[in-house]
Amino acid sequence: MKEKQGYKIVDIKWDTDGDKALFDSLPQEIILPEQFCTEDKDDYDYLDEVSEWLSDEYGYCQSGFRIQKTVSLKEWLMMQFNYCNAIASDISEHNKSKEIQEYTKQFAEIESPLVGGTDEKWIRINWGDIYIYLYDDGSIRYQLDPLGGYGSELIDTFDSKSFTAEILTLKTAPVIRNNVVCYEEETGYPDDIPMYIPMK
Incomplete structure (x- = not known):
């Protein structure tokens, strides 16, 4: 998948049932794929789509994250x-x-x-x-x-x-x-x- 240096996902709260080693093995920051690089970052549906992508891509759910713009x-x-x-x-x-x-x-x-x-x-x-x-x-x-x-x-x-x-x-x-x-x-x-x- 093509990625664009524009935004990154940070502070990902992976749900690993308290398994710290597993949590530490998962990425803590991810460059946001180009398909999600839009200016409408606060829309609930948008954040839900990013959350679904994270779960599908890495195999684990999460309870939250932030999106940061790059310069x-x-x-x-x-x-x-x-x-x-x-x-x-x-x-x-x-x-x-x-x-x-x-x-x-x-x-x-x-x-x-x-x-x-x-x-x-x-x-x-x-x-x-x-x-x-x-x-x-x-x-x-x-x-x-x-x-x-x-x-x-x-x-x-x-x-x-x-x-x-x-x-x-x-x-x-x-x-x-x-x-x-x-x-x-x-x-x-x-x-x-x-x-x-x-x-x-």
Whole structure:
């Protein structure tokens, strides 16, 4: 069956009568077949048809699932950037205080001399593949590092406009640099990014 990178089925609640090993052996995420890729995702009949397809395809009933829309790699990375940048802005607006840094740790990975993880003269905000560094001298560094290792950055700059421009120039997946696959797939899932709530 032809599949289309547009939607995926997630949080599938397989009915395995409590058999955890069986549950774990069943897929937890499935690319939605093209026949079901429509915009009318809340219609009861539509969801019932998807449920029947899942049961027929995998041999087990389920008591629920969610359908998530996918976005292109560029859109996904820009969403990650906007999320991290909102956190970085909030930290800056609160004068980089320990209180704001502790608060933002519930939304992203934060490292700094005040909250731990480093003795360097910066605050590092990380979520997904985006890293933003707020330096003590006021400069800001932006990195895209899908492999999470020193020296493996795809983009590394001190200018937010050139950072976002470079993200938009990335070719479609797979993205390969120096014979290393950085991104295998073209899509991301916007529901995976949490909502950032600024500190009052």
